[in-house]
Amino acid sequence: MQNSDIEAGLTPPPLMPKVERQRLHDTVVEHIRRFIVEGVLEPGKKLNERELCETLGISRTPLREALKVLAAEGLIDIEPNRGASVSKMSEAEMRETFELMSGLEAFSGELAAERMTAAELTEIKALHYAMLACRTQNDLAGYYSRNQAIHDKINEAARNSALRQTYIAVNRRLQALRFRSNFQVPKWDSAIHDHDEMLKALEARDGKRLSTILRQHLLDKRDAVLQIQSREDAAAAKLKA
Structure with missing residues (x-):
């Protein structure tokens, strides 16, 4: 100029x-x-x-x-x-990281039930129904993205920055495994049932109930992932034999 x-x-x-x-x-x-x-x-x-x-x-x-x-x-x-x-996590790393995440999710739920706004609850409901629609279409990727958005919104609603930072860091390491935990249809449907119960607990502002559901939800994912990994390891060992 x-x-x-x-x-x-x-x-x-x-x-x-x-x-x-x-x-x-x-x-x-x-x-x-x-x-x-x-x-x-x-x-x-x-x-x-x-x-x-x-x-x-x-x-x-x-x-x-x-x-x-x-x-x-x-x-x-x-x-x-x-x-x-x-990166490939060992069985011990998977077990321990899921256990840690179960505690983080449980604490998030307890705080979120108390601190969540009506607008946030409405947003989670919308994600929940969109997630169910993906399940009917067998759209695992679409289901998973909405599923994770729900968990993320609950963590955000806890209004605890230290918890938030830890949650994000740990969850990034588990996302691939959380995705794999739904490969079996019964596990996928069980996870949906858990989400139905989560929504009910949120609507009732029942932090203890939501905390219990979230903790077990993550431990069930741990067990599903370890089961899948065990089968894959056995199949790989058989091929080498």
Whole structure:
């Protein structure tokens, strides 16, 4: 812009905000995180940077930046000279992390029942019915996204920032396993029953009841995941024999 324009009182154009790069970064992180959650990228799988770049339509720089974020979240392992691979939790890690999450979810429910607003409850109801619709269509991905949104809304409604930060960090490590826990139809339907009971407890503002339901809900998921893992390990061992 010329000095004469400024002197004439014209407003100089704003500097271009550095939004696009951050948006790309967040989008890449979210896409890869979803690939991991939905099992497109399985635990232990070595990541092929070239293939990921082609799939996402990006260069290696934003991909590597995204992998660093996911490594910090515990979803990716990066080893010098060996590249990146999807993290694989041991049986003990699965058991202990689900136990921790069961406590976090229970505490969230106890506080949320007391502190949740009417608007938040209405939003959770809408998510609940959308989740049920996905179940009738056998849309596991759609079901899971709404399911997790419900749990997240309950945690947010607890209005406890320390709990919130811990919940987010722990839940990121469990999302892929929580998704897998619904692979068996009886387990999926059992989880829906739990959500029906959660909604009733929320409507009644019964924090103790909601806390109990959420704790057992997560422990049931733990047991379902460990059962699946046990079968897969047995099948792998049989193939090697």
